[in-house]
Amino acid sequence: MTDTAAPRRRDAAATRLLLLDAARRRFAADGYSATTVRDIAEDAGVNVALIHRYFTSKEGLFEACLTGVGDELGRTAGEDLTLDRIAHDIAARLVGPHTAKHPNQILLLLRSSGDERAERIRQDILGTFAVRLAAAAGWRADLPDADQRLLSAQVTLATAFGLAVLRSSTTLEPLASAGHDDLVAPLARLVNALLKP
């Protein structure tokens, strides 16, 4: 019985990703301060000291996680967002296939480390996301009711985040075990009421 696991091949980029991946899960699920660097390192199967080698600090790692989801959202939820697909997209991001690999990464955008730079990154992502949502609903900055429309988009965004939080931290039924289609129904009505021009 060779129970001694074969030591992984040395690869800086690969272990960096391992750490980033484990960190994203932990931070999203447990929050910043409840997560220890030793937890992350153990999840990644990597020595603790490497966290500081590749990310200089726990804060640095958290920052990297934030920019990670930022880039991912930038790619996934692209420019071609149409009004009648918003409800579907939100539902997909709550129960979709990526949820299996990266459960509830949206939550990461609500986790706070207290660090100023991380906070700025978070603000930027949320801001551009809200604008993108509003734009899909015909919003433009020079319209007379621009503020009210943007506010409505942010309320819609709030619903998405609230659903993510409730589903991840409670067993509130029927919400907790609602599937994609179950969520699309009320979300479509919500989007229609809030964002329809």
Added chain:
Amino acid sequence: MTDTAAPRRRDAAATRLLLLDAARRRFAADGYSATTVRDIAEDAGVNVALIHRYFTSKEGLFEACLTGVGDELGRTAGEDLTLDRIAHDIAARLVGPHTAKHPNQILLLLRSSGDERAERIRQDILGTFAVRLAAAAGWRADLPDADQRLLSAQVTLATAFGLAVLRSSTTLEPLASAGHDDLVAPLARLVNALLKP
């Protein structure tokens, strides 16, 4: 110059409330694990050891905070909740007058300590609150579409929580500085779309 502050009169119940009050603020604002018992004690102007005397542990104090907001919600958001007052009530709870004394106490219901008993308390409060919301919209357990209606009520609840989180942890404009009336407008449309029978 008598700069030595007059030592408060010894009063167990009073200092218990001082601790509870400070704890509710801290836990709601910073979360469970980011809050230290020394922070709470200092805010309350009270010795750290008294936390363990009156609440046996940090977890115990957190539990007491939860049941506190539970009772308060039970009293404030009474039985007489009508459909067309929901939007107003939610908005009031986000920017209302109690917000001055107890800013964002709703957030406490989303903070997790990991403790099992605290988790149960949280679940109970959220569950009954969702049912109460649904009931105001004509929901009854024996209706054929009971689940869908309850789900819609929980989505509405999710919006309220999402708004609380976003407003407390970001400076997302115009949401962050939106007043009561600004919020009622979209919330009324939302409630109308989701809960109207």
Added chain:
DNA sequence: TGGCTAAGTCAGCAATCGTTTACATATCGC
């Protein structure tokens, strides 16, 4: 193949955490 550098390991630092214990003193019934 030998050696140099990058990649990973190990042990332990100082600080802070929740908690406990031993002690001081205000408060109140008698």
Added chain:
DNA sequence: GCGATATGTAAACGATTGCTGACTTAGCCA
């Protein structure tokens, strides 16, 4: 007024935290 007891204080405990430095070893190129 006196003593019993509830209330508050002070100091420290062990455990855990993020982090660091000195060390070992694998990987690659000349």
